[in-house]
Amino acid sequence: MITKCQLALLLVLASFLLFACGFFEDEYDDYYDDEPYDSEYYEEEAAAEEIEKEKQEELAELGDANLSIESIPEYADPAFEVFSQYVDVFGIGIYATNDIPETKVFHAAGVMAQYLDNDEDGLPDDPAVIHALQAKQASIYIFPRPDSRAEEEFFDAIEGLLDSGKLALQPCYGEEIVPNGAARGEFDASLEEILHLITNTGYAHAYPEIFGEERGTAIADAMDEARGGYFEDVPNSYPDGAWYTYDDQTCDYACMISEYHYWALTSLLGGQDFAGRGEEIAHEWRLNTSEKLRDGDPAIYELLTDPQYYFPTILPDGNYSP
Numbered sequence: 398m399i400t401k402c403q404l405a406l407l408l409v410l411a412s413f414l415l416f417a418c419g420f421f422e423d424e425y426d427d428y429y430d431d432e433p434y435d436s437e438y439y440e441e442e443a444a445a446e447e448i449e450k451e452k453q454e455e456l457a458e459l460g461d462a463n464l465s466i467e468s469i470p471e472y473a474d475p476a477f478e479v480f481s482q483y484v485d486v487f488g489i490g491i492y493a494t495n496d497i498p499e500t501k502v503f504h505a506a507g508v509m510a511q512y513l514d515n516d517e518d519g520l521p522d523d524p525a526v527i528h529a530l531q532a533k534q535a536s537i538y539i540f541p542r543p544d545s546r547a548e549e550e551f552f553d554a555i556e557g558l559l560d561s562g563k564l565a566l567q568p569c570y571g572e573e574i575v576p577n578g579a580a581r582g583e584f585d586a587s588l589e590e591i592l593h594l595i596t597n598t599g600y601a602h603a604y605p606e607i608f609g610e611e612r613g614t615a616i617a618d619a620m621d622e623a624r625g626g627y628f629e630d631v632p633n634s635y636p637d638g639a640w641y642t643y644d645d646q647t648c649d650y651a652c653m654i655s656e657y658h659y660w661a662l663t664s665l666l667g668g669q670d671f672a673g674r675g676e677e678i679a680h681e682w683r684l685n686t687s688e689k690l691r692d693g694d695p696a697i698y699e700l701l702t703d704p705q706y707y708f709p710t711i712l713p714d715g716n717y718s719p
Contacts, residue, residue: 464506464717466499474564476554479547480538486510487521489594490536493571495546497539501574504715505537508587511713512595519719523707525603526595533565535598537591541571567594576715579671586711588661588668596658597651604706608658610651617650619696620657640683640693656681661697664690666712 469483469492480492482499484506491509493502513521521527540548549570558564573586600608607615610625615619621627625636629650635642643656660682663669669678669685691698701708 463719464503464510466502469500474555474558476551479551487513487527488531488714489513489527490534491539492536493539496541497571500576501571502539504574504576505539505569505587505591507715508585508713509537509591509595509718510717510719511711511715512592512709514717514719515707515709515711515713517717517719522709523603526707529602530565530595530599530604535565535567535594537567537569537594539569539571539574543568543570551693561658565594565598567591579668579674582672584669584674587715588663592659592662593655596662597655600658600706607700607706610654612650614654615700616658616697617654619655619694619700622696623657623694625654632682641681642683643681657697660684661690661694662701662708663712665698665701666709668712 402537447531448477464484464486467483467485469477469480470485473483473490477492480496481495482491482493482497484491484501484502486506489509491502491506493505511517513523513527513708515522534680538551552559555564555566559566567590569587569590573590575581575583575587576587578585596608597610601610605614609617612621612629620641625639625640631644631646631648631653641657641660643653645652660678661668661684662683664685665687667687668681669675670687675685678685684693700706
């Protein structure tokens with residue numbers, strides 16, 4: 398039986414609880430009044446999500462990440478009928494003759510895909526570079542070896558397209574494609590030839606003031622420093638202290654930039670760092686590791702590690718798995 402004293406105590410406790418609930422409710426409201434959960438925040442978030450969605454849709458439209466060997470596409474110039482194997486890599490073609498093993502064709506396609514989609518999420522890393530490559534119908538072609546009669550006839554047939562600038566091609570010969578070559582002390586030429594196409598047709602046109610292959614661009618200025626000065630043509634000898642001393646007399650200034658870009662990026666990624674390689678290439682290039690490049694050529698190191706240009710951070714091995 399509840400006494401009057403106990404009843405009074407219960408009433409006091411109930412009143413206190415009601416007061417406390419009201420107090421904390423007011424405090425809760427005051428807190429969110431000070432830190433509003435307003436609609437503007439949600440609108441900004443929604444806009445950011447929409448921009449990201451549109452970007453992903455644009456990237457997806459740039460090409461399929463699935464690599465497969467197909468017949469030569471119907472839209473290709475008749476001269477390409479010399480090839481029987483074709484792989485589409487984000488709209489960039491890999492063409493090979495029937496005597497190139499499928500393993501080498503897939504390896505070349507995988508290297509191309511990993512250069513362009515280095516995080517292997519199935520989407521190209523830089524749409525601007527892809528657009529530039531597609532605009533020139535950029536393609537890699539593979540014959541077994543250089544200077545074959547078949548290659549000469551192929552070039553004769555497409556000379557007009559090349560001269561008009563409507564087509565960009567880069568050779569990558571079957572005998573030079575060496576999957577996992579570094580493990581055997583051999584360099585895989587697909588790492589070089591495919592990169593040449595990506596830089597001189599992709600990056601040079603997507604970012605002309607930075608990677609354009611002419612005097613006065615950022616990469617040209619870095620190269621001139623690496624060569625010990627500006628040389629329109631390959632000099633008879635380079636100044637003491639130069640670390641890029643490419644000496645092919647047939648290579649013009651634009652070609653020299655393309656070669657410099659290749660040496661620097663593959664060195665950054667570890668592609669030139671294996672037993673005996675440093676000595677083998679010292680007559681052309683002396684900064685064959687990432688550390689040497691960082692310390693010896695900070696200008697190109699800064700360009701190639703600038704995230705706005707989406708350069709790869711992992712050396713391709715040809716095993717592309719989106």
